[in-house]
Amino acid sequence: MTDHPLVDIRDATIYRGDTRVFLNLSLQISQRQQVAILGPNGCGKTTLLRVLNREIYPVVKDRTWVKILGRDNWNVWDLRRKIGIVSNELQMRYAKHNTGIEVVLSGFFSSVGIHGRISRLIETSHRKAALRAMHELSITHLADRRLGDMSTGQQRRCLIARALAHEPDTLILDEPTAGLDLTSSFDLLSRLRRLIDSGKTVVMVTHQLGDIPPEIQRVILIRAGEIVADGNKSDVLTEQNLSHTYATNVRLTEVDGHYLVSPAHA
Numbered sequence: 001m002t003d004h005p006l007v008d009i010r011d012a013t014i015y016r017g018d019t020r021v022f023l024n025l026s027l028q029i030s031q032r033q034q035v036a037i038l039g040p041n042g043c044g045k046t047t048l049l050r051v052l053n054r055e056i057y058p059v060v061k062d063r064t065w066v067k068i069l070g071r072d073n074w075n076v077w078d079l080r081r082k083i084g085i086v087s088n089e090l091q092m093r094y095a096k097h098n099t100g101i102e103v104v105l106s107g108f109f110s111s112v113g114i115h116g117r118i119s120r121l122i123e124t125s126h127r128k129a130a131l132r133a134m135h136e137l138s139i140t141h142l143a144d145r146r147l148g149d150m151s152t153g154q155q156r157r158c159l160i161a162r163a164l165a166h167e168p169d170t171l172i173l174d175e176p177t178a179g180l181d182l183t184s185s186f187d188l189l190s191r192l193r194r195l196i197d198s199g200k201t202v203v204m205v206t207h208q209l210g211d212i213p214p215e216i217q218r219v220i221l222i223r224a225g226e227i228v229a230d231g232n233k234s235d236v237l238t239e240q241n242l243s244h245t246y247a248t249n250v251r252l253t254e255v256d257g258h259y260l261v262s263p264a265h266a
Contacts, residue, residue, distance in 0.1 A: 004070030006031045006170060006201065012058035012066055014051060021047040022225045029203065031069075031169070034196060036204045036212045036233075039222035040246050045205045046089075048222070049174050052203075053085055076110050084163025087174035091159050096148030100139060100158045103147065104130040107162035126165075133161040137191060153184030157191070170201040177211050189213055209237070214257025221245045239264070 007029040014022040021044045029035055039045055050056040051066055054074055058066055065072050069082060084107070093112045094103060102114040108126050134140045137157045147155055156176070163171055176192070177185040189211065196202055196215045204211060212219070212233070219236040221229040223245045229236045237259050239252045249264035 004031075004067070005029060006033070006069060006203075007052060008065070008067040008070075009051070009058075010066075011061075011064045012051075013061070013064070014047060014056060014058050016047045016050075016056065020225075025225075025227070027220070027227065027230075032201050033218060034202050034216040035218045035220065036206060036216045037220045037222060038206060038209070038212070038245070040207055043222045043245075044225045045207070045222060046174060049085075049087065049172065049205050052083075052172060054079060080107065080110050080168070081166050082168050083170045083172060084160075084166075084168040085172050085174075086156070086159045086163050086176065088178040089174070091155055094147055094155075096146060098147050099144050100134065100142035100147070100150070100154075100161075101127070101130055101144065103155075103158040104134060104161045104165050107165050129167075130161070130165050133165040134158075136164070137161050151184065152179045153181070153188060156180065156184075156188060160188075160191070164195075164200075169199075170203065171195065172203045172205070174205045175208075175211075176204065176206065177208060185210075209242075209259045209261050212259065223247075233259075 005028050007027065009025055009027040012022060012025045013020065014025060037045055037048065047056065052068065054076060058064055068074060068079065095113060098113045105122055105126055106113055131140060134143060137160060139154065139157050139161060142150060142154055142158060176188060180188060192202060193213045193215055204216065217233050219233045220227060221236060221241055228245055229241045237252065239250055242250050242252060242261060250261045251264045253260045
């Protein structure tokens with residue numbers, strides 16, 4: 001499977017409920033390629049994430065496909081061993097009484113929390129792997145703490161440990177700093193940079209330029225269900241492209257590989 005693209009979407013028409021989000025979408029992302037998918041709220045980013053997560057499928061028609069690692073059909077559990085997903089939406093689905101270790105362990109079963117039959121399936125190897133992932137993110141002290149007693153940043157790190165516990169090659173992040181204060185955002189992005197340096201592939205879905213670490217070199221801009229630019233970060237992130245994508249005039253600044261945006265003065 002190593003020769004197949006991580007993501008291969010061909011001529012896909014995709015609906016979310018009764019709303020058509022993408023018409024004839026084509027997109028390919030290679031394995032081991034660091035990518036940021038950027039665009040305003042409502043542009044289709046979250047829908048695209050659900051397509052990659054196999055929660056939404058395209059309209060069936062000839063010569064149309066969505067393939068992940070060369071396959072258009074996956075057992076969800078098998079896919080989770082290849083790709084870890086972290087999203088604010090997933091975080092909000094957890095009950096406040098769930099502990100940190102329960103959040104991480106639930107990743108082995110693609111569940112939200114640990115309950116009933118799943119609690120009887122947990123093995124010693126699962127616990128060791130969960131604690132190892134928490135150690136890598138410096139959150140072992142949160143193992144027995146309830147989510148309701150954690151900060152939003154601590155909860156987000158538990159979700160990342162959940163995604164990493166079964167050692168997937170790829171991590172997909174949806175709005176990774178949503179709800180985080182400045183300190184927590186900087187801490188999270190620093191940890192993501194270290195994960196990239198360790199060999200993980202990161203695909204980041206965001207509307208914040210400041211979320212994109214210098215290590216990510218490919219940027220895809222989406223506006224109203226269409227890809228408006230796709231390529232090298234320095235070529236795609238221009239004032240003209242961003243002003244078009246966000247329908248507002250912006251000024252762009254680059255500092256040490258980080259891109260910052262501000263309103264353009266009339």
